[in-house]
Amino acid sequence: MLGRASILAYFALICISSIQDTNAARLPEHMALRSSEYEPHTLMKKHGGEGTECDEKDFRKSMLKLIKEMPLIGLFDDIKNETKFEASGMTIAPYQDKQYDTDEWLWIVFDNLHALGRVxxxxxxxxxKNMLVGHKPGEKDSQFEGITYVESTGNFIVMEEVRYHDEHDKLHPFTHELRLTADGTQYETLRVCPVHYELKHENKGFEGVHFQQRGEEGLLMGLCEGNHCWGGKRGRDAGHGRIVVAVSNGKHGEECGWDVLKTVEIPRTAFFTDYSGMAVRGNRIAIVSQENAALWIGTFDFEALEFTDEGRVFNFPRDNHCDIMYCNVEGVSWDRSGSCFRPCMAELSCCACRCNNGD
Structure with a gap:
């Protein structure tokens, strides 16, 4: 087994108009994902109906195009004796390596490893060129689910999905602020801080993270995995996604933390059963779902802390039978520019896994 999320894939958004205009060519609401008319995972119509969702014109227009994919285990020259790479989040960030002319890299976190993947x-x-940075063999699973880069400090913030807060014995997400060493092969943990947002389930916490500078204030955005930020049946109540926005309390050491400013409702056009990753570029936010094998893109106002449009849904590729090919899409990142590099196309990277073989 190579792990649940062992594929790194490069997708193109094929759209009728520029991806910068997310209102254009927006899918009808009933096409936002697999509707109840279809059997999950097979997408064959229920009750003896003919055809599949892939036969519908609007659905075909929403399909992402696969450019390239690669097993994560095949990317690293030195895998540090690891056999499982459960990729869970990613971001693009700079790093100047004197040996190579690459100035921007994909940085990947794994929920089973403490290492950062530099790709x-x-x-x-x-x-x-690719390496596992800060590998710590033998440690328990990290529960790292998201990573974001802070330009003002050159550090990373990694999101730990959920754990008990010792002081209050309640479940909270935690951030880890990491700084690379001078040679780039290790990292130092500067501080670990709770987000002051109580979670209700041990396995349903924050799945994505983004740091946004707003004037002199830094905003931390955490994407809840479950609907309503819950687990269980309520957490599967599709179309109730949430992003928690918080600011640092300004304290250091063990007293550091993030105070919640607002819980933002994701538009219901992102009618997903779960939410597994988030990427921000400019005023656009991309959100992926594992269970729905889909991507949603909407426009966000960072002053009002709210979405300004209904967004648009794109679907990950299906096979010839319209079966879902990527069952566990765990992370997403915009390309370098975040905009169309040629007419009607933009690129994103995702970490996922193939449904049938997981490698």
């Missing part, structure tokens, strides 16, 4: 965006097999 050249060409996805070269067993490349010496």
């Amino acid at each position: 050249d965006r060409h996805f070269e097999f067993a490349s010496k």
